[in-house]
Amino acid sequence: MSYMDNTTKKRVLREGVIKSIWLATALISAVAVAFILGHVICTALSGFLFNTNWNPTGTPPSYGIAALIIDTLLVTLGALIFSVPLGLATAVYISYVAPPRMRDVVKPVIELLAGIPSVVYGFFGMIVLGSFLQKALNIPSGACWLAASIILGIMALPTIISVSEDALFAIPKDYKEASLSLGVTYWHTISHVLLPAAASGVSAAVILGMGRAIGETMAVMMIAGNAAIIPNPIWNVLSPVRTLTATLGIEMTEVATNSMHYYALFGVATILLLITLLINLTSYWLIKRMQTGSCLPDRMRNWTHSEGMRVAVAAVAGIIVVWFLSAVLGILSAVVITAAIGAWYFGREKISPKFAEKSSFGIIYACTAAVILILAIILWDIFANGLPAISWEFLTGRPKQCGLAGGIFTAIVGTLQLVAGAILITLPIGIGAAIYFTEYSHENLLTRALRIGNDLLNGTPSIVFGLFGFAFFVIYLNWGTCMLAGQICLAFMILPTIIRTTEEALKSVPNSLREASLGLGATQWQTIRKVVLPSAAPGILTGAILSVGRAAGETAPIMFTAVVFSKRFITRDVFDPVMALPYHLFALSTTVPDVTTQHYGTAVVLIALVIAIYLAAIFSRRHFQKKLFR
């Protein structure tokens, strides 16, 4: 620019310098404010949030929970690394690949996996997985991060599978036809149209699975080793860990009410709630986003489509997987597996679609088989060792020597009482709420708030319900440990599941049916009662059954509120404590060092009870469906 002479240049430069100086001062003040605030908050929390030393019974006591948070996240990450691929593959198998007859086999298997109580998983983890790891890896104790992650992964599988299967199943069949008619292989259709179309549901599945893993208490308590330390080095999967939930489960029973330690435990529960809150809000936001606009805005699109970004994501994912695998299986196999994945990722555009289809389906079959095998191993172990313990005496006798011998009749009855009470309380509320959400409400601030509240309740770890029940019913209302408190806690715990599944079932009833009925002059309630509810009944039933099964096997919500270790007589008053199967198994496993047939016998009865509930459910669902489609 020739018209700009030297003086002008200088002037411009000077102006620029002056501007920068003011900017710097402005920045300094902003940084100062941030620093002061940050320092105050850090100092305030450093004893709690950023302190890695959890030792409430030491002198002086220390209440740092950083190690607990990190352990929780590590255990969850480990669980997801293998449950997400396995779960997604199985969901794809069930919804798209399986012939109808196989689907009828695999689906109940998944439901069964979901129905196995967490305390049984913990028991299996202690007895079988723990000692296997101990021998195979030659470590002092099998209770470690790896064991906890494996068990939690198995426990998260049914959630991931069933939620993503529902999402996949809901994708219109039109997409499949449209894609196939373009001469595209079925696998390409699944991976490029159907799975992306179900992305919101699938990510919800993963996040719910994650919530399941973070919120689990009993199994983790039994197999994670429970040392409140950060693994050293951080990828040492053989290190014992202690999660937030386990801390609550272990210490809540031993702590003096209203002591500093007591409040610290509620602090732990608050952090746990905040984490699950964060998870749930993320998933909520994610799903909303995907529902409203299925396409990303241009800027994000370019970002996700850029080659560099993809490579970066692949690299990060690769590093995490290699870490985990090399710790579990050894360096060599980790490298081989990673190389295979990398070869697939970068070579996939060159391999023929036919080959891609064959190998992908092969992997999917293998994953599904693995899931079935896991269930088979668990059931085989429990039943092979437990069935000999079952006798008439065992089932109908009363406990002797504080439950170490004798029968478990009172525990069986107690469990049934707890579950019956819970479902009676929760079913009318849950179905009513779901009807309101789907049939009556228009989207407004109130319903949105209610819906978010419900989602948050759903993500709340079961131990928190127990904690709440303990603080409110047992201590504040001064009911003491009693059956009613346990029933209410269980009812709260399964309420969101019932609402959610009922809502899903109601939504899956096509609107045309409602319109047809309304068009004939039926009122809204008539339409709901005669048309919508009958069509949705199988779905509602499934939800209710899964909830009952879950309630029957839950330990965490009842262990501070309703149960005692041993009780000779059946409870007849709701304000008396009960004996329950899952807690009985937990107490036996953690207090009696030698594994006895008493353990296995209790586990068998517990599983058999749950299976019986499930079978009843599956049959009645089939019955309903037949009636509906005839």
Add this chain to the structure above:
Amino acid sequence: MTPAIQANHLNLFYGTKQALFDVDILFEEKKITALVGPSGCGKSTLLRCLNRMNELIPTCKISGEILFRSENILKADPVELRKQIGMVFQQPNPFPKSIYDNIAYGPRAHGEHDTGKLDTIVENSLKSAALWDEVKDRLHDSALGLSGGQQQRLCIARTLAVSPEIILMDEPCSALDPIATSKIETLITDLKQKYTVIIVTHNMPQATRVSDMTGFMYLGKVIEMDETQTIFVNPAEKLTQHYITGKFG
């Protein structure tokens, strides 16, 4: 007259119920052939045999032969076949992706990843489907935001992007309003310069407007097949006459 595709002694069963009875039919190249007939006469079933979409129904059994390029497609690979014989469905069924990604889906799946080439394919396909001018400024918006008629033209463009030889249309206008219908009809007439089009329709006037040849089907059999003019003015069979004059159906 060159045959594009022909069926010989085609029988089709859904479970135990027979839907097609010994069908012999020949479709000419670069012509538009309409299949008409009352509901349930098997015209859609016949159409869906031509690119083997019926095989998605597990109970479906087919015998006979369908010759395409002098090869029996019932013994060929369905995936390869469907690249050559595209299909447009009754309900517009765009994928929940952007307009661009909908069109580029087929070519990408068949191994085309060059951005420049894909851009050309997308533009040409949309132009051939008479949709380019309406969407060229929002190619990366969701296809689900288009109107029904636009969606159906998008589906046609998506089919064209794979450059098939034959395009099968299963009542492509039955879910659309008259204006959208007339746009699609104009489009179909333009398509015959490059493609063989076979269209199933319920709408008699539509058959007369767009097609060169018309086949009349009844109860799973092809009753008559001739020039559209002949079928509608002077059909050989009494049954055809009754149907087109509206005595049944």
